[in-house]
Each structure stands twice: as C-alpha cells, then as structure tokens.
Amino acid sequence: xxxxxxxxAVGRVDFYAMVDxxxxxxxxQFIVVKDFSGKIQLFVDKEKYPEVAxxxxxxxxxxxxxxxxxxxxxxxxxxxxQEVLVDAVEVTSHAEPNPIADxxxxxYRLNYRWIDLRTEKNLLLFKxxxxxxxxxxxxxxxxxxxxxxxxxxxxxxxxSGSEVFEVKYFDxxxxxxxxxQFYKQMxxxxxxxxxxxxGPVFRAEKSHSRKHATEFxxxxxxxxxxxSVEDVMVMEEELLAYALKVVNEKYGEQIKEVFGVEVIxxxxxxxxxxxxxxxxxxxxxxxxxxxxxxxDDLTTEAEKLCEKFTKEKYGHEFVFVxxxxxxxxxxxxxxxxxxxxxxxxxxxxxxITTGAQREHRFDILLQQAQEKGLDKDVEFYLQFFKYGCPxxxxxxxxxxxxxxxLLELANIxxxxxxxxxxxxxxx
Numbered sequence: 109x110x111x112x113x114x115x116x117a118v119g120r121v122d123f124y125a126m127v128d129x130x131x132x133x134x135x136x137q138f139i140v141v142k143d144f145s146g147k148i149q150l151f152v153d154k155e156k157y158p159e160v161a162x163x164x165x166x167x168x169x170x171x172x173x174x175x176x177x178x179x180x181x182x183x184x185x186x187x188x189x190q191e192v193l194v195d196a197v198e199v200t201s202h203a204e205p206n207p208i209a210d211x212x213x214x215x216y217r218l219n220y221r222w223i224d225l226r227t228e229k230n231l232l233l234f235k236x237x238x239x240x241x242x243x244x245x246x247x248x249x250x251x252x253x254x255x256x257x258x259x260x261x262x263x264x265x266x267x268s269g270s271e272v273f274e275v276k277y278f279d280x281x282x283x284x285x286x287x288x289q290f291y292k293q294m295x296x297x298x299x300x301x302x303x304x305x306x307g308p309v310f311r312a313e314k315s316h317s318r319k320h321a322t323e324f325x326x327x328x329x330x331x332x333x334x335x336s337v338e339d340v341m342v343m344e345e346e347l348l349a350y351a352l353k354v355v356n357e358k359y360g361e362q363i364k365e366v367f368g369v370e371v372i373x374x375x376x377x378x379x380x381x382x383x384x385x386x387x388x389x390x391x392x393x394x395x396x397x398x399x400x401x402x403x404d405d406l407t408t409e410a411e412k413l414c415e416k417f418t419k420e421k422y423g424h425e426f427v428f429v430x431x432x433x434x435x436x437x438x439x440x441x442x443x444x445x446x447x448x449x450x451x452x453x454x455x456x457x458x459x460i461t462t463g464a465q466r467e468h469r470f471d472i473l474l475q476q477a478q479e480k481g482l483d484k485d486v487e488f489y490l491q492f493f494k495y496g497c498p499x500x501x502x503x504x505x506x507x508x509x510x511x512x513x514l515l516e517l518a519n520i521x522x523x524x525x526x527x528x529x530x531x532x533x534x535x
Contacts, residue, residue, distance in 0.1 A: 111145040113179065114188050121179045121192060124200065126226075127171045130164055137161050139194075140187070141175065144231060149191040150175060160197050170203030170223070214521050221526060221535055232366050233523065236359050237511045241306060243354035244327060247347050253302040253329065258291035260284055260308060264485055273312045273322075284310035287504065290489045292330035293440070293466060297497040304329035306507070314530045318519045319458060319509055323528040330466075330502030337442075337449040337465040340501040341428055344453065344463060345378045348426070355514070367515045372425060378453075379422040382431040386410065389417060404433020406452055406459070415457030427454050439476040439486075442467040442501075453503075456513050463503030470494050 113121050125141035125148075137152040154161040167173070177194040185191045208217055208224060217224040224230065245255070261282045265272045273284040288305050295303045309326040334340065355363075356371040363371055381389070387403060390396040390413050398407055406429055418427040430451045434441075437448040441464040450464030467473045470493040477483040477490065511523035521527040526535065 109145040110141075110143050110148050113192075114146065114148060114190060116179055118179055118181060120177075122174065122176045124172065124174050127164075127167050127169055127173060127203075129169065130167060132161075132165055137164055139164055141173065147187060149185050149187050150177070150194045151191050152194050157195055160194055163197050163199060167199065168203050168205055170206060170226070171199065172201045172203075174198040174200055214519055218521060218527060218532065219535070225525075229366055232359065232362055233511065233515060234525070236355055236363065236514065237507065237523075239355050239358050240351050240510065240514070241327065241507060243351040244347055245304075245306075246354075247350045248302075248304050248329065251302065253304050253331070254300060256291070256295055256300070256303050256305050257307060258285070258288040258305060260310070264488060271312050273310050286311050288326070288328050289438075289440070289504075290486075290492075292328055292502060293489075293497075293500070294492045296330055296332050296466075296468075296500040297492040297495070301333075302329075302331040309504075309506075316530065319512065321508065321520055321524065321528055322530060324509070324520075324524070325507040326504050327507055328502065328504040330500060332498040332500040334465060334499055334501050337430075337451065337463070337501060340463050340465060340503060341380070341451060342377070344461065344503055345374075345376045345426070345428075349374050349376050352514075363515065369514075369516045371514070374424065374426055378426040378428055379418065379424050380428040380430060380451075383429055383433075384431065386414070386417075386429055389421070393417060393420070405436040406432070406454075411454060411459055412457045414454040418454070425456055428452075429454060438464070439480045439482060440464075440466050440473060443476070449501075456516070458509065458513050460509055460513065461503045461505055463501065465499070465501035468493060468497045468499055 110123065110125065113123055125143050128140040128142045128147060131138040135154050137154060139150040139152065140147055141150060152161050152164060175192060175194055176196040177192040179190060179192050181189055182191050183189060206223060208220055261277065262285050263282060265283050272286050275282050275284060287309060288307065292303060306325065306327045308323055310323050312322065313320060352371065353373045356373050360371045363369055383406065387398050387410065390410055394413055396409065396413055398410060414427055418424050428451045431447050432450065434443060434446065434448055437450055441448040441450045443449065448464065450462065452459050453461040467476060470490065473493055474483060474490055477486055508520050508524045512520045517523055
C-alpha cells in the first residue's frame with residue numbers, strides 16, 4: 109500500500125499502483141500514482157531511463173503499473189514531501205481514455221460505475237460508511253446483541269401483499285424479503301433476547317425519488333423485555349449518537365474538506381413530538397396545512413419541513429415523530445388506546461427509521477392482522493406467538509439513505525456501491 113511506503117523515510121521500494129496523472133517535460137516526467145490508501149509522486153529522469161519515460165508517455169489515467177525505484181525526501185513535493193525516483197516500470201494493465209466527463213450526470217456515470225468509484229470522494233464515502241456500520245456493531249455487541257442472518261427467499265409476501273418481487277422457486281414461487289421483520293420477531297420468540305442484522309432488502313416500488321431504491325442494505329435490530337416504545341427510541345438515539353461520534357472523530361475533517369459538510373455529533377435525548385402537534389407547529393410557523401385525509405400519517409412535504417422546524421425549535425438535526433394513526437402503520441405495532449406505539453425518526457428532513465413496540469400477544473396480533481385482511485398471508489408468522497413471546501420492539505435503518513443524509517448527497521444513487529431502481533439492473 110502507498111500509505112505503508114510513505115511511512116518509510118528513504119530506501120528502495122517496489123509497489124503496485126494506478127496511474128492518476130502524467131506530466132511530461134523535456135528532460136523529466138512527473139507522475140502521480142494511487143491506490144485505495146493514497147497517492148504518491150514519481151520522478152523519471154528521461155535521459156537516464158528513456159525506456160521508463162517512453163512507457164509512461166503512452167499510459168493514460170487508469171492504467172496499472174508495478175513501480176521500482178528509490179524513495180527520497182523532497183521539500184519541493186507538496187504530496188507528503190516525498191517522491192520515488194523510478195528506474196523500472198512494468199505495465200500490469202492498459203486503459204482506454206475515461207468516458208466520464210466532469211459534467212456527466214449520475215445516471216451516465218452509473219453506466220461506468222467501476223470507473224466512477226475511483227475518485228477520492230467515493231473512496232472517502234465508503235470509508236465513512238464502513239466506520240458508521242462498524243461503530244453500530246461495536247455499540248450493540250457491547251450491549252450483548254447477537255448478529256443473525258435471516259433468509260431473503262421467503263414463501264409468503266412479508267408484512268403486506270404488496271411491494272415484493274416474486275421469483276420462480278423450482279416448481280413453486282417465492283418472494284424476495286422486503287424486511288427481516290418477521291424473522292427478527294421469531295428470534296425474540298426463540299429466546300435470543302437481543303439481535304441485529306445487516307443485509308439486503310428488496311422493495312418492488314416504482315419510485316424515482318432521490319431516496320428510494322429497489323434493493324438496499326438494511327441495518328435492523330430487535331430486543332426483548334421492554335417497558336414501552338420509549339425504550340426503543342432511547343436505544344436508537346444512543347446508537348446513532350455513538351456512531352456519528354466515531355465517524356466525526358475519524359473522518360470529520362476530511363468530510364468537511366471533500367463534501368463541505370460539518371458532521372454534528374448529536375446530543376441525547378433527541379426531541380420527540382406527536383404527529384398532531386407537529387402539524388400544528390408547521391401550520392403556525394410555515395403556513396403548511398396537511399389535508400384532513402392525510403393527517404394520520406406524515407406527508408412528504410411535512411417530512412421536508414421537519415429539518416427547518418427541528419433546528420428552529422430544538423437546535424437539533426433529529427426528531428422522533430410519534431402517535432401516528434393505525435391506518436398506515438403495520439398490523440404488528442402494539443396499540444394503546446387505539447394509537448400505534450411506534451415512531452418515525454426524521455434526520456435533516458428525511459425519514460430514516462420506522463420503529464415500534466411490537467404486539468407480542470397472539471390473540472391481539474391475530475385480530476390486528478384480520479383488520480387489514482392479512483391473517484391468511486401471515487399465518488406462518490402468527491405461529492411464532494402461540495408458544496410465548498416476551499414484550500419487544502425494534503427498528504430498521506437504511507445504510508445507503510443514512511450515508512446520503514450524512515454526506516448531504518443529492519441522490520441515494522451516489523451513496524450506493526451499485527444502485528438498483530425500476531430502470532436499472534446493470535452494471
């Protein structure tokens with residue numbers, strides 16, 4: 109790795125790298141090469157090593173090489189005060205000119221995603237994403253959570269009968285799981301107590317919004333023996349505060365430099381507001397009136413206004429919205445006085461989580477499934493609760509949407525290794 113080379117003071121080095129830029133002068137060449145760890149400058153004396161100079165002269169950015177030479181210090185080199193005096197080079201692969209221009213759209217860039225990924229910006233993005241997910245794992249493992257890996261091929265359409273992909277499965281049909289929800293709750297009935305999962309999620313939604321994808325990476329957790337949905341909210345706010353603190357400490361300065369975003373480590377507790385009270389605030393402050401028929405759910409416009417409202421009222425980036433109507437909430441959310449015991453967490457005007465205390469009592473769960481006409485579809489799931497199940501709750505996060513929000517990207521397409529949407533299945 110180039111970072112290992114740069115830690116040396118001086119000496120003989122041999123390493124692999126990708127060509128970034130070539131500057132050809134009359135008697136010398138300056139080449140910048142890179143790998144995933146960093147960049148370093150090369151110097152070629154054209155009179156002394158004409159074959160080396162000729163080789164570099166015919167290489168374009170993207171070509172890969174094995175370089176041999178002497179690492180020296182130089183006060184004239186801005187890139188770490190070091191350069192390599194190259195005396196031999198071996199071309200390990202040639203490259204054609206880059207088809208991506210500076211003004212190429214994200215959809216065009218995705219056609220050549222493997223080239224688009226080579227930028228410093230994208231490399232930092234995935235380092236940040238890795239640190240964020242790893243921090244969440246650390247936090248949960250410390251609290252005695254165990255990681256599970258639930259199946260993504262399922263026999264019954266999960267949660268509802270819609271928004272699922274149907275696939276041929278030998279002589280029958282199966283579905284791609286739109287959530288690990290049922291299996292998370294099976295783990296609670298199975299006595300695992302505290303679990304989390306990080307894996308693919310599939311949604312058959314023909315949506316072209318900036319925050320939707322047909323396949324994304326979900327980070328879900330569930331835990332038992334809770335008193336109320338408040339326990340779930342406390343777990344999530346502490347988890348996110350810890351993960352953002354880790355990211356800020358490790359990459360905060362780089363994020364500010366490359367993305368122009370200041371990472372804020374949030375204070376806990378996060379603000380909480382009931383949905384009805386939120387609509388009153390939005391009307392009083394910004395003149396937004398929610399249609400009567402939609403007042404039991406959070407509209408897209410209200411979600412966006414939450415960013416401004418939360419900063420103004422609470423001086424915070426996050427807000428938990430609670431007390432939704434039962435119409436749009438899942439049948440497995442526990443209800444008290446008819447109100448689902450769940451929430452949406454809004455960050456920077458984007459919903460990043462739906463969480464809840466789950467209904468764990470078989471008879472009530474069956475009744476709520478029947479209300480939505482799902483009792484036959486979820487018959488296998490209802491079996492989990494016939495043999496005893498502790499009170500429990502949990503939530504799920506979309507890793508790609510979290511990354512989009514954290515770095516304030518224009519579209520979720522930019523925060524995913526490979527985007528999948530209604531019109532994209534390649535590369």
